[in-house]
Amino acid sequence: MSSENTLSDAEQSLRDAALEYHRLPTRGKIAVNPTKPLSNQRDLALAYSPGVAYPCLAIEQDPTLAFDYTSRGNLVAVITNGTAVL
Secondary structure (H helix, E strand, O other): OOOOHHHHHHHHHHHHHHHHHHHHHOOOOOOOOOOOOOOOOOEEEEHHOOHHHHHHHHHHHHHHHHHHHOOOOOOOOOOOOOOOOO
């Protein structure tokens, strides 16, 4: 890619738009948001202690249930040695 000093008008426009896209309205492209309501004591008891024990015990008995009770099926890993821009 060209350095900032030698960008064409089209490249400069794309650069500016890309920088704004990544910054506004919220920085970045990924956010972590709750998937369940956490608005009262019962919700917290279901999500954490003691409620979380039941899915943990079910997963212990059948590890494939981790896909049902956790975000495991929604995750992806990016492995890099840092020598290239992805």
